[in-house]
Amino acid sequence: MQQPNDPPLRSDAQRNRERILEVALTELTRSADAPLSAIAKKAGVGQGTFYRNFPNREALVLEVYRYEMQQVADAAAQLLETRPPDQALREWMSRLAQYAMAKAGLADAMRKATCSQGSLAGLGHAPLTSAVTLLLRANEEAGTIRPGVTPDDFLLAIAGLWQLGARADDDWQLRATRLLDLVMAGLRAGAPGHS
Numbered sequence: 129m130q131q132p133n134d135p136p137l138r139s140d141a142q143r144n145r146e147r148i149l150e151v152a153l154t155e156l157t158r159s160a161d162a163p164l165s166a167i168a169k170k171a172g173v174g175q176g177t178f179y180r181n182f183p184n185r186e187a188l189v190l191e192v193y194r195y196e197m198q199q200v201a202d203a204a205a206q207l208l209e210t211r212p213p214d215q216a217l218r219e220w221m222s223r224l225a226q227y228a229m230a231k232a233g234l235a236d237a238m239r240k241a242t243c244s245q246g247s248l249a250g251l252g253h254a255p256l257t258s259a260v261t262l263l264l265r266a267n268e269e270a271g272t273i274r275p276g277v278t279p280d281d282f283l284l285a286i287a288g289l290w291q292l293g294a295r296a297d298d299d300w301q302l303r304a305t306r307l308l309d310l311v312m313a314g315l316r317a318g319a320p321g322h323s
Contacts, residue, residue: 145181147171149195152188164188200227201255204262214272217263218312221286225304228289256283271321285311 151171155162164185168178182188203223207216260279267273288307292300 144171144173144177148173148178148181148188149192152192153196156189156192196227198255200224201259204259208262208266212272213263213266213270214312214316217267217273217315218308220259220263221308221311222304224286225289225292225301225308228292228304229300267315272319273315274318275320277315282311282315285314 148167148171152162152167155167155170164178164182165175167188168175171178182191200220200223204216204220207220210216211219257279260282264273264277264279264282268275268277286308289304292303292307
């Protein structure tokens with residue numbers, strides 16, 4: 129598994145790794161017990177390439193989680209480049225909700241992977257906190273949210289996303305939209321630029 133201090137991967141190796149992660153997300157969401165050989169085959173890589181990147185199922189599942197969390201975090205800066213801060217924040221919150229539901233689909237695979245490894249709590253927390261900090265700072269500077277909201281405040285306010293669950297008989301998207309609109313309204317209350 130690629131470590132933070134490892135030298136950067138060649139571009140073809142990075143593409144292979146990303147393909148494996150994309151296929152793994154899909155396959156592990158369908159079945160926590162998806163065969164690793166099937167994931168490698170669908171990703172178009174050989175067994176050696178697969179196991180060089182991910183020596184076991186646990187390493188793959190944990191990296192899928194971390195990779196997905198990093199993708200969500202990276203979206204914050206991208207959204208701020210093309211949207212006003214309050215719109216970027218609200219759209220990012222929707223992306224986080226989408227991620228939360230994908231995580232729910234991976235719950236069984238992650239539970240199995242962390243039985244012996246411990247907790248997922250710290251994995252991906254730093255990128256998420258950095259993204260929230262960036263968005264909150266941009267909004268506070270623009271006067272679109274109340275001053276003084278911390279990343280911890282924000283994450284506690286949206287923690288309900290992880291309680292929604294993606295049941296077939298449940299419209300989680302409608303519930304997530306209502307929840308996030310409520311959080312956004314609370315952030316705007318008392319903002320210097322709020323009329």
